[in-house]
Amino acid sequence: MAHTKDTKPQPAGDLDLSAYREKASEHPPLSDLSQLTPADQKVLLMSGVDPSGKERGGSFFQQDHSVVHCRTTFDGAEIMSSSAAREKYNGLTEYWWKAMAADKDVFTQRAAHHQEHGYYMRSLPGAQVHYPLQACLYLTEDKLAQDVHNIVIAEEGSTLNIITGCATAPGVRSGLHVGVSEFFVKKGATIAFTMIHNWAEEMAVRPRSAVIVEEGGTFISNYICLVPARDLQMYPVATLKGKGAVATFNSVLLAKPGSLMDVGSRIILQAEGCRGEVISRTVSTGGTIIARGHLVGEHRGVKAHLECKGLLLSDQGRIHAIPELEGKTSDLEMSHEAAVGKIAQEEVEYLMARGLSEQEATALIIKGFLTLEIVGLPEGLKKELEHMIDETDTKAL
Amino acid sequence: MKDEYLLEVKDLHVSIGAKEVLQGLNLQIKKGEVHAIFGPNGSGKTTLLNAIMGFAGYTVKGRIIFEGKDITHIPINERAQMGIGISFQRPPAIRGVRLRKLIEASAKRNGKTLDAYAQGLNLTDFLEREVNVGFSGGEIKRAELLQLLLQDPDLVFLDEPESGVDLENIALIGEYINHLLGRQRIRNQEKTMKELYRERKKAGLIITHTGHILEYVNVDVGYILMQGRIACQANPRDILHTIRECGFEECFRCFREGGTGGTHKRH
Structure with missing residues (x-):
């Protein structure tokens, strides 16, 4: 993407990619997620994924490199592995690496070469998916690399709610998760995407997400990471291409000692009446958090706001808020609010x-x-x- | 008969930084009594309540005794758990915490009572709102009362309970202060007034600037706080009358002259 040349974040930390195994053993399919052990089910629940599938429109479950469960209970939506979708839909050429470039960085390149599934979700035109669809990307082997590529499409006038839980099984300490996600919000459609990370302490995590929003479309992202990984870096980008498109990114992060989280969100507003909002709440009890945000206004009359608030609870911790506003035309409204502080004594x-x-x-x-x-x-x-x-x-x- | 005192404050000196705000204050409150403190701005009324609660930012000398136990240096929450509650004049907003959640985390009474009190105070919708976020002056005071009603303290501090409250709501606030103090209007006549008075256990200390609240809440003893000390103890209505007629000037004059010629009894 041309817009990122000056602000492209460097991958956080010095990851030695050769330290992670490429091959995983195959896991047998499960007809029901409630067949998982109680310990696994508990992890899923804490990652927003309900093993009972109750009040969910469908479920996708990938364990290491195997898609072990995939079911939808709603006619208006499709869920399958992205590899299956590519077979079914002629390679998904309209979507595959269309929201972001495969050679964007070392991690997207990895996913392009080593990809093992990921999910495909699509709501049909006009469908209102009442219950959220859920996906779980689960790591059960230590020191394994999991590279997935997800495609999410909300067809015209449809509404799609998604919960994705990414987690490690009890006993797994380290690993690498690379998750490429491309989102396509068609005319008048809405995607509300909630991602919950529930990783082991030694995990390295590199989500790579890009979103295209067409006219009148809405994209809402909620990212929650309260069980911090050692090394997390992500900077999803939403490009608002159509009139009146809207994007909101909410991020909630908790960094304990030893964890490094470099998390930002970028919105590029390219058409009349587009609006964007980036909000983050970060708490450090000793870890390092870099809270980024970047709004790029390319069309007259667009409005966007960025808000980074951090609570720093330890002298060992660090919170670095980097809000960026980039206006490329006159007559736009973009603002930011950033604060890093401690808990008010008066409130306590x-x-x-x-x-x-x-x-x-x-x-x-x-x-x-x-x-x-x-x-x-x-x-x-x-x-x-x-x-x-x-x-x-x-x-x- | 010192044991009868619910609260006893002895020779209390309180400083904020280098400034001594309270300069040897003495105060006793018995069970069942409600006292009111009047005083000009900056005389130390709020400081007195805050020091008794144990809030930070004050250097405290002297002794604060509650139910016979010296609480001068114990943490705030222990004082609250022993039975002291306070309605803040200007409480902070707590973002992201719903009023219901705060009350459930702190209340002694059960949730059924909460909903009934919330309804009575016109706060039902506010239970799902963030604590004090965007509340008006009157809403803040009602929310403070609601929290206290569920906390159910034996000694209640009310710091300007009527400030920022419109006239209509002052009556409501007065009614629930009486609930809080166990002095609600008597509906059944099975007991004599005398018996009911004797049964009163709850005590209160009210700071009031305007005195409006005294039209709804009966107060037993009034004080004037002046230059860091209790300058005068008298019938609260007399004090209010004097302040309304002459302002605190009269009290200053009386205080300077050592009480001779003044309106009220010198303490």
């Missing part, structure tokens, strides 16, 4: 005066800080996300 004392201990008060304030009021999510999913933040282990704080 207020809660203590109600009888909460200092620790309870602090935990409640942090959880509140991480709770984003996300517009456009189904009520059930909102509650699930709140619950997930509630369950976050704040003892270490």
Whole structure:
């Protein structure tokens, strides 16, 4: 993408890609996710993926390099592995590496050469997928590399809700996850995409996402990472190509000592009436967070806002907020708000005066800080996300 | 009969930085009593409540005794758990935390009571809103009362409970302050007034600037706080009358003259 030449983020950390195994053993298919062990099911639940499939329009489950479960319960949507979709739909040539270039960086190149599945989800024209579709990318072997390529398409006038949980099985400590995702929001369509990462401590994670939004389309991304990996770097890009297209990125990050998270979101506003919003809430208890955001206004009258707020709870931690605004025409409105600070003593004392201990008060304030009021999510999913933040282990704080 | 005091403050000196705001203050409140403190701006009224609650930013000397236990140096939450509650004059907003969640995290009483009180205070919709975020002055005061009603303290501090509240809502706030103090209007007449008075256990300390709240809440003792000390103890209505007629000037004059010729009894 031509727009990224000055601000292209460097891959975080010095990853030795040869340290990860390419080959994984094959896993047998599962007719039902509730056949997974209780320990695995618990991990899935904490990653937003419900093994019962209850209140979900369909499920996709990839274990290491094997697609072990794939089912949709709704006629208006398709779910399958992206490899199956390429076979079925003539290579998916309209979409495959069309939102982003295969040679964008070393990780997209990896995915282009070593790809093992990933998911394909598509809502049919006009379909309103009431319950979210869920996908889980699960790593069960230590030191394994998982390179997936996902394609998500919302056809004209359709609405698609997706929850993707990426997680490691109990006992797995390290690995590499490279996830290429290309999203296509057609005219008047909506995709609400929620991604929850629940990785082992030593994981290296490189999601690579690009989104094309056509006229009147809406893309909402919620990214949640409360169980931090050692080394995470991502910078999804939404390009708003059609009139009145809208994109929102919400990110919630918690970095514990030893973790490095370099996370940003970029919105390129190319047409009349486009709007964009990038919001991040970050908490460091000793880890490093780089919270980026980049708004590029290329058409008159577009509006966009960027907000990075960080709570730094330890002298060992670091939060570096890098909000960028780039206007390429007159008559546009772009703004940003960035703040890095500590918890207000006044708030802690207020809660203590109600009888909460200092620790309870602090935990409640942090959880509140991480709770984003996300517009456009189904009520059930909102509650699930709140619950997930509630369950976050704040003892270490 | 010191044991009867629910709260006893002895020779309290409180400084903010180099400035001594309270200069040897003494105060006793018995169970069942409600006291009110008047005083000009900056006389140390809020500082007194904050110091008794144990908030940071104050250097405290002297002794604060609650239910016979010295609490001068214990953490805020322990004071709250012992039975002291406060309605803040200007509480902070807590982003992302719903009012219901805060109350459930702190309340002694059960959720059924919460919904009933919330309804009474016209706060049902506010339970799902973030604590104090975008609340009006009156909404803040009602939300403070709701939290306290569920916390159910034995000693209640009310810091300007009527400030920023419109007249219509002052009556409502007054009604629920009486609930909080166990002084709600008596509907059944099975007990005599005398018996009911004797049963009163809850105590309160109200800071009021305007005195409007005293039209709804009966207060037993009034004080004037001046230059870091209690300058005067009297019938609260008399104090209010004097302040309304003459302003605090009269109190200053009385205080300077050592109480002779003043309106009220010197403490």
